[in-house]
Amino acid sequence: MTTARRQGDGRKRRAGLAAFLVMSLGAAVMVYPYAYMVGASLKTRREFAADRHSLVPPRFQIDQRLKHARGEPSALDWPGADWPVLKNYTDAIVYGQVDVFLFNSLLYAVVITAVQLAINTLAAYAFARMSFRGRGVLFSLLLATMMLPPAVLLVPQFLVVSGLGLVDSFMGVVLPGFAGAFGVFLLRQFFLNIPRSLEEAGRLDGCSSLGVLWHIVLPLSRPVLVTLGLFTFMGAWNSFVWPLVVLSDQAYYPLTVGLSLFREESGADWPRIFAGAVMGSMPLILLFLLAQRYLVRGISLSGLKGQ
Amino acid sequence: MSAAEPSLKQPTSLWRRRYERKGMLYVLPALVLFAVMVAYPIVRSFYLSFFDYSILEPDAARFVGADNYLKLLTSPQNHRPFWNTLYFAAIFTPPYVLLGLGIALLLNRVRRGSVALRTMIFTPVVVSLAVSAVMWTLFYNGSFGMAHKMLEGACHFLNFLPAYALTCLPPYLVIAALLLFSLTLLGFTFFDKAPLRITVPVSCLLALGVCVNLGTFWLHESFGLLAAFLATLIPKAFVSLELVAAPAEGVLGNPRWAMPAIAAMCLWNGVGINVILYLVGLQRISPELYEAAEVDGAGRWQRFLHVTLPQLGPTTYLVVLLSMIGAFKVFGQPFIMTGGGPQDSTLTFVMRLYNLAFRYGKFQLGYASALAYALAVFIFVMSLFVRRLNRPTE
Known part of the structure; x- marks a missing residue:
């Protein structure tokens, strides 16, 4: 035995x-x-x-x-052996404006992530815990749009943004990124699994509903918030088509678009292109390394699965 | 849903009304943004798809009924992108899903260091597409790219495959045996009798030795006697892969191989997502099921077939659906790596849409909207199909 x-x-x-x-x-x-x-x-x-x-x-x-x-x-x-080690990096900044692209990307991604997290948390909490007229209908509408490919939205979103006069501006890039059904869905699933008794205890102690959300629900939801934050940040950082469509002023380019431009301009100067690419990918890799331990827990606890 | 909130039904009507208003208030910001940026555009897009509309002269828009849709079906310029996209989905989705499952299964067995491995496998997902696409363009470069060199090696091997097949143990048999060997190492028990358990791996190793010997000595390109003899029998360049035809551009410059090359890059780029989803699915299977199966005398393979796979059903549904949708809307990778070329061989459906709407200088937004809706309908139909396939396993 x-x-x-x-x-x-x-x-x-x-x-x-x-x-x-x-x-x-x-x-x-x-x-x-x-x-x-x-x-x-x-x-x-x-x-x-x-x-x-x-x-x-x-x-x-x-x-x-x-x-x-x-x-x-x-x-x-060989010629160039006595150059500074990071010469390609400084070149990428000086000739390719990679620092500008980097800053733009960072700004877009941070703003989109922050706004999405705030808005989606509120909405998801209401969908999970409060009852109001049309809740079921609204939620299923939200879910239904998740199935649509983003290509459908490309043209009319451009029309909306240009109608608002936001083409070639910061807001024009960020605005479509704020609306995300996936975040509401993910957070709601997670909130539903939090024991209701905890929130009722908080309410008895005199918390407002916002207070309950802030002091009780959010601290418990850290894995899912980090997961959603990571996915949103990644999506915003990597978005390529939308900035390409809405921007023509290079000063607003995010890194994805800027880098392909930089590549075309640099010809075959691969080391310099790679220096730009390294600078472009490091923030995300660092963020991911910090957040990755929440990743599997965040997905698995929120009950994200097919049907 | 309604069973979840008995306590909300209890309070007085005043309290409840305040609460209701608050609920609306909470949802409002998300809803407004959603209405402006998603709901309205969807409706607008549908409306536009019946117009001949260009943003250059918005006043000249005229209602054309279903003309856009007819044009989209009949215009030969749309057929190529459609078939290209379908081709991409066909060669991309199956390995994407299977690789995700395979890696997740292996990772699930790793005891120490699994977090580090998981992180490394997920890294390409995190790094922006623009960076990865640029990097792979270099790897595919015909004069010095690494992936290109490896492909050349593979071509060379394929050229010699018939030679192997004629002279020694067919190499694919050996590869299968090697696979079996590694699976026995992993603990799968195909051979429960003790002598087999020893003889199979040993014979595998022997066969490998024979193959290597033949391959390196007797079949050597320049001095192998057998190779010299066979070279007279077998037409040269049995599999040329057409790599030599376009040395400067490499595979990306070759109409026949550009799309598979992009698919391979996408595979590398995105497989981490499927791995994570499958890992989550695997962790959700309760160990009791395995114990019960073991008590019933199920072997490793049987446990995999009758416990793991069925339990992963919902995950597989999700993964297949997401992978397929992702495949149908592929745009960024071919856009950066080839720009749709060579000879439109990597022009995908979404790229055609983008070109019509923003690139050709005519800004045919009505026509592009029709294209978008056609894609949406197609994806919807395909997802119904996947759901139907999924049903019997549940």
């Missing part, structure tokens, strides 16, 4: 180890392009032309350093 169990345990551990090895390989495939991109963004043009596949720029490779120390010709003699 005990040996059998130990055998089963050992097999399970072996299975776990094998799965880990296979998955590490897979994860390496997923992350390799970024490692490559960071490495390439540190290369000089000469280095990139001579050595496209290494992850470490030649002038930092140990054997090149040794050669240099021995006085042999090495990558450290």
Whole structure:
């Protein structure tokens, strides 16, 4: 009996180890392009032309350093080897205005996320806990629009925004991002699972309904709020079509649009393009690393599933 | 829904009325935005789709009835984007879903470090499409791109496949055996008898050795005797993949392979989402079900077939639906990587819509709206179809 169990345990551990090895390989495939991109963004043009596949720029490779120390010709003699390490990054900012695009993207994403979280929390709380006329109808209407592909909205949203005189402006980019049915749905599912007795206790203690929401419901909903915040931020940061349609002034471009422009302008100067791309993806990666531990919990607790 | 709020029905009418007004107040901001940015545009778009409307001369709009829809069905310029999109969905969706499931199953088994692995696999989803698309354009570059080099290697291997098939154990058999071997390592028990459990992996390894030997020595391109002999029998470039034809542009410059290349990039880019959804689904399966199945004498494979898969039914429905919708509205990746080229081979439906509405200089918003509605209807029909497929498993 005990040996059998130990055998089963050992097999399970072996299975776990094998799965880990296979998955590490897979994860390496997923992350390799970024490692490559960071490495390439540190290369000089000469280095990139001579050595496209290494992850470490030649002038930092140990054997090149040794050669240099021995006085042999090495990558450290190539033109540009004495440049500052982050030369491509400063170039991307100076010539490509990547810092402007970055700031724009950050602004759009932060504003959209903040407004969506605030509005959707209120609406979702009302849908989950308060009864008012037309609640069921409104909620199902909201859900129905989630099925529509955004392409349907592209043209008429542009007409609305241009009708409001907001083409080529900050508000024009952000406004359509504020309306999100998915957030209301996700939050409502989560709120429904919070025990009602907690809220009633808060009400007995003299909290207003807003107070109950703020002091009791929201602290309990941190996983789902982080998840929704992350998804909204990601969606806003990555949105490409809408800014492309509504903007023509480059000063308002977000990073997604700006980067494709920068790429066209830079020709084949890949290290510089990659420097821009690294700067463009780092904020999101950092945010994701901070928020990821809530991710699975947030999705699973809110009961998001098919039918 | 109504069973959830018995306590709200109790209070006095005054209290309730105040509460009701407050409920409306809470919903109001979301509702106003929703009405202006979603509901009205939907209606407006439908209305516009019956007009010949251009934003350059809004006063010259004229009612044309169903003409836009007729034009959209009959115009050959729309057929190519439609088939392209369908082609993309067909080659993208199945591996997208299956890969998500496979990775989630494996990740679920990993005991330590699963969070780190999960994070790494999800990273491409997080990073903006513009960045990933630019990066992959470089990888697909014909003169030095890495993915291009690997594809060339694959072509080379495919060219030699018939040679392998003729001389030694068919390599696909070996690959299947290897798969079996790794599955036994993972703990699946296909062979419950002890001698088989040893002989199968060993014979797999032996076969691999034979193959490697043949492949590297006897079939070597330059000095392999067998290869020299076979080269006289087999027409050269059995599978050319047409990669050599367009060396400068690589696969993205090749009308036949640009779309699969974009699909591969999308696969890499988005598979993390499906992994997370499947992980959540897997965590929701109660361990008791597995224990019960084990008591009933079900093996690993049977437990997977009769417990895991049925329990994942709702998740699979969601994943398939989301993946399909995502596939039908693909725009950004081909837009950045190829711009619809070469020879319109990656021109998708949404890109055609975008071009009509904003790019060709005519701003045919009415016609574009008709296109949008056609897509919406098509997606709706496809989702009904998926739902129908899903029903028997529930």
